[in-house]
Amino acid sequence: MIRATIGGLFGGLALFLTGFIFWGTPLSGLAFSTAEEQASANLQAAMAQALTPTGTGVYIIPSPATSAGTVLYGKGPVAQVFFNTGGFPVMDNGALIAGFILSLVVGVLIAVALRMVAHDFAARVKLTFLFSGAAVLWLHIGQPIFNHAPWRYFLYLAFSDFVGLVVAGVIAARWFMAKGEAAPPS
Numbered sequence: 001m002i003r004a005t006i007g008g009l010f011g012g013l014a015l016f017l018t019g020f021i022f023w024g025t026p027l028s029g030l031a032f033s034t035a036e037e038q039a040s041a042n043l044q045a046a047m048a049q050a051l052t053p054t055g056t057g058v059y060i061i062p063s064p065a066t067s068a069g070t071v072l073y074g075k076g077p078v079a080q081v082f083f084n085t086g087g088f089p090v091m092d093n094g095a096l097i098a099g100f101i102l103s104l105v106v107g108v109l110i111a112v113a114l115r116m117v118a119h120d121f122a123a124r125v126k127l128t129f130l131f132s133g134a135a136v137l138w139l140h141i142g143q144p145i146f147n148h149a150p151w152r153y154f155l156y157l158a159f160s161d162f163v164g165l166v167v168a169g170v171i172a173a174r175w176f177m178a179k180g181e182a183a184p185p186s
Contacts, residue, residue: 137158
């Protein structure tokens, strides 16, 4: 179990670094659409005025909770807004530290799960690919399917998470192979 934990910690570190490559570098621009500076300022002011009184949350705009809202929703445009009443740094150290800890926990969970259900490197790698694929398909690709969310963002998110989870799983799988097990091909 100690080897699985160590493998999981290294896998979690790889998961964190993979996430940084996809989201902490200019590559992340592939996922986002941008509004010009004045339009962005106008939207920020409108959100501050309209959403701040109800607080931080995820808003469906317009809300289809009423008859009038349903009509407006059908006409479009529509948005799902992840709204935070306060600002924070683009590179928030608190979020980075919490994200690092989360990635380590996820790495250990992957390692322990693989150790419990697969007994050789090839089986662990196959499980890593299959469960990573299943997770990102349901959690990320489901958003554009069920909620009409933007495909570009969610395809990028799914790809980045798939790569990160596979890298974490393969590293974890490699670290806790039994002594008598054949080493994976280089």
